[in-house]
Amino acid sequence: MIRFIKSKFIFILIIPVVLLFLVDSCIQFRMSSSEIKEHFAKKNLKYDLQEYTVGKNRVINYLHVGDESLPLIVFVHGSPGSLSAFIDFMDDTLLLKHAKLVSVDRAGFGASNYG
Numbered sequence: 001m002i003r004f005i006k007s008k009f010i011f012i013l014i015i016p017v018v019l020l021f022l023v024d025s026c027i028q029f030r031m032s033s034s035e036i037k038e039h040f041a042k043k044n045l046k047y048d049l050q051e052y053t054v055g056k057n058r059v060i061n062y063l064h065v066g067d068e069s070l071p072l073i074v075f076v077h078g079s080p081g082s083l084s085a086f087i088d089f090m091d092d093t094l095l096l097k098h099a100k101l102v103s104v105d106r107a108g109f110g111a112s113n114y115g
Contacts, residue, residue: 030082030084030109030110030111031082031084031087033049033111035084036049036063036084036087037049039087039091040065040091043091045065045091045096046065047063047064047065047090048063048064048065049061049062049063049064050062050063050064051111057113058107058113059111059112059113060104060105060106060107060112061083061104061105061110061111061112062083062102062103062104062105063083063090063102063103063104064100064101064102065090065091065096065100065101065102066095066096066099066100066101067096067100068100070098070099070100071098071099071100072099072100072102073095073099073100073101073102074102074103074104075089075090075101075102075103075104076103076104076106077103077104077105077106077109077110079106079109080109081106081109081110082105082109082110082111083103083104083105083110084103084110085103086101086103087103089101089103090103
C-alpha cells in the first residue's frame with residue numbers, strides 16, 4: 001500500500017512539471033534578434049531586421065531578405081506568432097532566386113508594439 005501511494009505521489013509531481021516544460025516550449029513563438037543573426041550566419045545569407053515607425057510610438061518589426069529588384073513576397077503570421085514563424089522560408093534558395101522576402105511582426109506580436 002505504501003509503495004502504491006509513493007508511486008502515485010511521484011506521478012502527481014512529475015506530470016505537472018513535464019506539462020510545464022511542454023507548455024513553455026509551445027509558447028516560445030519569437031526568436032530574438034541574436035537568434036535570427038545566428039540563423040542567417042549559419043546560412044551565409046545577408047538579411048535586414050528593421051523597424052517601421054508610424055507616428056511617435058507605433059513600431060512594426062520586419063525581416064527582409066533578397067534582391068530589391070525581384071518581385072516581393074510578404075509573410076504575415078497568424079495569432080499567436082511572430083516573423084520567425086517563416087524563418088525557414090526566408091532562407092530558401094529557390095525562393096530567393098525569384099523574389100525578395102519580407103516577414104512582418106503584426107502589431108502586438110514579436111518585437112512590434114501594440115498599435
